[in-house]
Amino acid sequence: MNPSNYLEIKNKIPINVNILAVSKGFKSQEIKTIHNIGQNDFGESKFQEAFEKQSILKDYKQIKWHFIGRIQSNKIRKIVQNFQYIHSVDSFEKLLKVSSISCEEKKNPLVMIQVKFCDDPTKGGFNPELLLLKWKEIKELKNIKLSGLMTINPKGLNSKENLELFKKCRSLADLLQLPDCSMGMSGDWEEAVEAGSTWLRLGSLIFGDRY
Numbered sequence: 331m332n333p334s335n336y337l338e339i340k341n342k343i344p345i346n347v348n349i350l351a352v353s354k355g356f357k358s359q360e361i362k363t364i365h366n367i368g369q370n371d372f373g374e375s376k377f378q379e380a381f382e383k384q385s386i387l388k389d390y391k392q393i394k395w396h397f398i399g400r401i402q403s404n405k406i407r408k409i410v411q412n413f414q415y416i417h418s419v420d421s422f423e424k425l426l427k428v429s430s431i432s433c434e435e436k437k438n439p440l441v442m443i444q445v446k447f448c449d450d451p452t453k454g455g456f457n458p459e460l461l462l463l464k465w466k467e468i469k470e471l472k473n474i475k476l477s478g479l480m481t482i483n484p485k486g487l488n489s490k491e492n493l494e495l496f497k498k499c500r501s502l503a504d505l506l507q508l509p510d511c512s513m514g515m516s517g518d519w520e521e522a523v524e525a526g527s528t529w530l531r532l533g534s535l536i537f538g539d540r541y
């Protein structure tokens with residue numbers, strides 16, 4: 331891992347776009363290295379792996395943990411207890427559960443709703459029409475700060491196709507008056523920035539190849 335990769339990308343993106351350093355597959359030592367040069371937001375997708383690193387890094391109070399993985403319903407309590415941001419709430423039922431458990435735990439996580447803008451059997455996500463139908467109910471949910479939408483584009487799209495899907499996400503977020511769009515990864519972050527991403531989720535671009 332080479333810290334200059336991080337600084338290079340940070341210099342390339344507009345200041346209003348946040349970087350989420352996706353540290354899944356990397357060790358707490360590597361998180362420390364990136365944290366030491368100014369990065370506070372780290373994303374993890376497997377809660378067991380995340381908890382181990384969180385407990386090693388518990389004295390680093392500035393680190394904010396973001397959950398970005400597929401959410402299993404029986405893990406929601408652990409996720410709510412240990413993450414300030416949840417990017418990957420991909421169904422109405424899970425959203426209800428995040429809200430009710432957050433109430434019980436007296437937490438108030440920042441939540442982004444995962445939306446799917448084209449068919450992709452490998453990914454979860456709200457259908458945009460369903461999200462609109464449920465929106466009134468969703469807005470009333472307690473103990474979650476709904477800040478935006480999250481999307482993951484299917485693999486293998488060209489630059490124009492990526493841009494189009496990201497623009498759909500940005501338009502829907504604007505329609506719902508949500509400030510954030512968590513979109514763009516190491517392979518498609520430029521299109522995401524162009525479309526109006528506010529959170530780039532970058533793993534390999536910062537940390538190198540996962541092993």
Ligand SMILES: *Cc1c(COP(=O)(O)O)cnc(C)c1O
Nearest residue numbers: 352375398515516531532533534
């Ligand atoms: C792994 C992962 C990323 C980062 O992927 P890279 O291609 O390494 O940048 C972003 N978002 C999610 C949901 C991920 O699981």
